[in-house]
Amino acid sequence: MEKIFRLAALLAVWISLSLHSFAQTPWDEVMMGKGEICAALMYEHSSWDQYWEGTYLRQNANIGTFTRQMGMPMIAMGVSKKVNIIASLPFVHTKASGGTQAGQSGLQDLSISAKVDWLQKQVGPGRLLFLTNAHFSTPIGNYLSDYMPFSIGVGAPELGLRGIGGYKMDNGLVFRAALAYIWRGQTEIERDYYYENGSVYSAFMNVPNVLNFHGAIGYWAFDNRLRVEATYQNFNCLTGDDIRAYNRPQPTNKMDFGQVGAWVQYFVKADRGLGALAYFNQTVSGRNVGKATTIGLGLTYQFKVY
Amino acid sequence: MKKIYNNCIKLFLLVLIASSCIEETPNYYEFEGYDFSNLDPNGGTWKTILVTSPTQITVPAPNATSSAQYQAELSEMKQKMSSLTPDEQAAVKYWTNNPVLRWNEIALELAAKYNLIPGPNADGTYTLPNPANPQGPPAFPFAHPPYTSRMLAYLSVAQFDALVVAWHYKYEFNRPAPYQVDTAIEPAYAKSQLPSYPSDGATLALVSKEILVAMFPLETIYLERKYQEHIASLMHAGINVQSDIAAGVTIATEVVKLAKQRASTDGMAKAQTPKPVSDSIANAAFERFGWKWQNMETPQRPVGLTPLFGKVKMWNVPTVEEVRPGPPPAPGSADFNRDAEELKKFASHMTIQQRRIANWWEDGLGSYTPPGHWNKFAKEAIVRHKLNPLRSARVFAYMNTAIMDAGVACWDTKYYYHYPRPIETIPGFKTILGTPNFPAYTSGHSTFSAAGAEVLAYFFPSEAAQFRAWAEEAAVSRLYGGIHYRFDAEVGTTQGRNVGSYAVNRAKADGAQ
Known part of the structure; x- marks a missing residue:
């Protein structure tokens, strides 16, 4: 049943995408022109040695330092000047330095998003921007979500809608805020009983929905060849239970975090050809998640096909 | 603008389709009350x-249904x-x-x-x-x-x-x-x-x-x-x-x-021992066999789980020694090496089906444990067979005493032989299930499950093959999980079946058939 649903949902998204509208990271204001394609290869390394069990920040020597590495091909395409689509499929690998449990690795979730540029209006010394990004993702392969903290994803289909508002000044300064509501479905697990504030007799877990805020102050320099940003994001599950004392997490948990970060992107030639990017995120607050430090590196190549 | 509108509708429909496919997550077994297949008047x-005899508990004779008191209660x-x-x-x-x-x-x-x-x-x-x-x-x-x-x-x-x-x-x-x-x-x-x-x-x-x-x-x-x-x-x-x-x-x-x-007075209060007692149990095994189990967590737990649960009073088995199996193969022996190689092979070539079996039967921390899993099976069988409350309680009583006896027998064996876990004997071995805080031989899952299955097979003979197949699957699941050797599981299954037969024999003689 779930497979049918996934296929149907995937199909629906493809149809809606092919019929009309919609482009770079799902939360920024960057759009590409019609026929432009940007292919990117990203690598991300994230690690933590403390995690929040509920709201209690703790260590666990049987995990030691937890490391999550991700390699992600990503492709963005300008369907039109106003509509861009982005697709990505990460490969994730997890392991712990302590304890005796095996990590997990595999393809995670295929994500497709469509970004629409609704408004660009000169107001004073800059342009006022409004964009939306609708995205859908679904697990690929058969990784087990109910193997936290090692599982590479929550194993549930996801549908999100994000509004992005910004003000880009003529001198290159950008102020941007994005807010997304992410509806997350169920994840199929490999047992038919689990505890979530009481007994649950089911082989499915409800993965909580999320409100995700992303804010940035950025600066474009050298003729739009260098982009630097300071970022903050807040990820909040709207429901969910806490990790119980010295117990493992599970996909039903209320996972929240706040992250500060920085983003640098450099295009060798203005808006074509090779580019490189690097980012850094530090988790500063959280609940039922690791206090992670993340660095990401990427290479992008942009070209025009029509 | 029309495009936006269309798009919104599509998104809405998608959410709607998705919502309708949500599986239920009930908090208890949903079944309707049923007609009992039998009232068991005797x-x-x-x-x-x-209880020695029902008459040792005195219950006053009730008022007749025609009495004023009864009629008042009825109103x-x-x-x-x-x-x-x-x-x-x-x-x-x-x-x-x-x-x-x-x-x-x-x-x-x-x-x-x-x-x-x-x-x-x-x-x-x-x-x-x-x-x-x-x-x-x-x-x-x-x-x-x-x-x-x-x-x-x-x-x-x-x-x-x-x-x-x-x-x-x-x-x-x-x-x-x-x-x-x-x-x-x-x-x-x-x-x-x-x-x-x-x-x-x-x-x-x-x-x-x-x-x-x-x-x-x-x-x-x-x-x-x-x-x-x-x-x-x-x-x-x-x-x-x-x-x-x-x-x-x-x-x-x-x-x-x-x-x-x-x-x-059943001995449970003493099952979790202080460290000196636990150490002397480990040393006795080491002197007898030349090996001993150790906790591998960080920091190391000083005492295993309930080392003296094997001394707790059993329900249906006169003495625990009569259901204690012989020793496991020594680490490093040919028999041991064969079973250790098998674990390495499972870990490096795990199929989805094997992973599913390991997780399905994990019943680990935070769960209702293997005894709980078998109680769930019993409950479902009771509903299928429309048993009355008395007959249901009888199934649970014999099954749960058999399962506890299996636990006592298994724990006696575990601490008598004090056999190390695969993560101790196989260098660098990593597992997909957490390794429990007690010795390997015999496997608790195997023993609990085989005992539970034997009792359920007796009460529900038409489903006997299924219960026994489940017990076999529960046993082998521990190999896929990387936390037991095949000999732990196989000997545990035999031990559990043996313990279960004591409960079955007792049930056969209780006057209910």
């Missing part, structure tokens, strides 16, 4: 386990039935006419809630749950598999005995159910000829509450609420009047005393 003659019940709140109606539907199943579910839920292993203190020491200070931290109890097996055994035995006594008096006094006396009463459950004095529901409610309060002292308020709800539902359902309930409570009070008496 159930009062069945052999009890704790009171009808009065209550006529003004039920939605919550009260929901409670009647929830409890059903086989509330044995609901109390068993409550027990499993508490097992899952309390099955949390204490973590280390900041200085690297561990504090153990203490019944004298249940709040902790850590909270008491740690409802690990031995604890849970024992909890379920006492619960089921007390339920069974109390119901045998209730049945004895039901058929001695033969006071009909309210709806047989007054045909204007429409009970919430299927009508039956089962005499209603004393109330089987009330005796079950009190026995279950009292045993569970003793086992989970922090849950007193929760259990009292469940108890009151259950008791009230008996009148609301139109199946008992007040004096039926009072007589049921009288029986329960006496049975609970006997159960608590046995529990206080």
Whole structure:
């Protein structure tokens, strides 16, 4: 049943995408022109040695330092000047330095998003921007979500809608805020009983929905060849239970975090050809998640096909 | 603009389609009350386990249905039935006419809630749950598999005995159910000829509450609420009047005393030993066999889980030594190497099916444990076969005493042989399941499961093959999980089957067939 649903949902998204509208990271204001394609290869390394069990920040020597590495091909395409689509499929690998449990690795979730540029209006010394990004993702392969903290994803289909508002000044300064509501479905697990504030007799877990805020102050320099940003994001599950004392997490948990970060992107030639990017995120607050430090590196190549 | 509109509609439809595909996540087994396949009118003659004879518990003769007192009770019940709140109606539907199943579910839920292993203190020491200070931290109890097996055994035995006594008096006094006396009463459950004095529901409610309060002292308020709800539902359902309930409570009070008496002297209080005792057990094994198991966690736990659970009083087996298997192959021997190589092969070439089996049977920390898993199977079989509460309690009593005996036998073997786990003997070995805090040989899952399966196979012969196949799968699941060798599982299965046969033999002679 779930497979049918996934296929149907995937199909629906493809149809809606092919019929009309919609482009770079799902939360920024960057759009590409019609026929432009940007292919990117990203690598991300994230690690933590403390995690929040509920709201209690703790260590666990049987995990030691937890490391999550991700390699992600990503492709963005300008369907039109106003509509861009982005697709990505990460490969994730997890392991712990302590304890005796095996990590997990595999393809995670295929994500497709469509970004629409609704408004660009000169107001004073800059342009006022409004964009939306609708995205859908679904697990690929058969990784087990109910193997936290090692599982590479929550194993549930996801549908999100994000509004992005910004003000880009003529001198290159950008102020941007994005807010997304992410509806997350169920994840199929490999047992038919689990505890979530009481007994649950089911082989499915409800993965909580999320409100995700992303804010940035950025600066474009050298003729739009260098982009630097300071970022903050807040990820909040709207429901969910806490990790119980010295117990493992599970996909039903209320996972929240706040992250500060920085983003640098450099295009060798203005808006074509090779580019490189690097980012850094530090988790500063959280609940039922690791206090992670993340660095990401990427290479992008942009070209025009029509 | 039209495009936006269309797009919104599509998004909305997608969410709608998605929502309709959501699987249910119920908090209890959803079944309707059913017609009992048999009322077992001679159930009062069945052999009890704790009670010597039903007549050792005195129940006063009830008022005749024609008496003014009974008629007043009947009016009171009808009065209550006529003004039920939605919550009260929901409670009647929830409890059903086989509330044995609901109390068993409550027990499993508490097992899952309390099955949390204490973590280390900041200085690297561990504090153990203490019944004298249940709040902790850590909270008491740690409802690990031995604890849970024992909890379920006492619960089921007390339920069974109390119901045998209730049945004895039901058929001695033969006071009909309210709806047989007054045909204007429409009970919430299927009508039956089962005499209603004393109330089987009330005796079950009190026995279950009292045993569970003793086992989970922090849950007193929760259990009292469940108890009151259950008791009230008996009148609301139109199946008992007040004096039926009072007589049921009288029986329960006496049975609970006997159960608590046995529990206080069965040896469980000494099962979790201090470190010197634990060390001497390990050293005895080392001197005998040349190996010993060690905890591999960081910081290392100083004592394994309940080293002396193997000395706890058994229910159906006279002495634990008679169900203790011979020694496992020595580490490094050809037999050992073969089984260790097999584990390495599973770990490096795990199929989805093997992973699924490992997880399906994990029943690890935070779950209702393997004994809980078998109770779930029993519950489902009971509904399929439409057993009455007495016969249901009998299935649980024999199965749960067999499972606890299997736990005792397995733990005796574990600490007698003190055999190391694969993560100790195979360098660099990583597992997909957490390695438990006790020796490997024999496998607890295998032993518990085989014992449970033997008893269920006896009670439900048409499903015997399925129960035994499940027990085999539970055993092999530990190999896929990387935490047991094949010999742990195979010998454990044989041991469990052996222990289970003691319970089956006892059941064969209890007068119920």
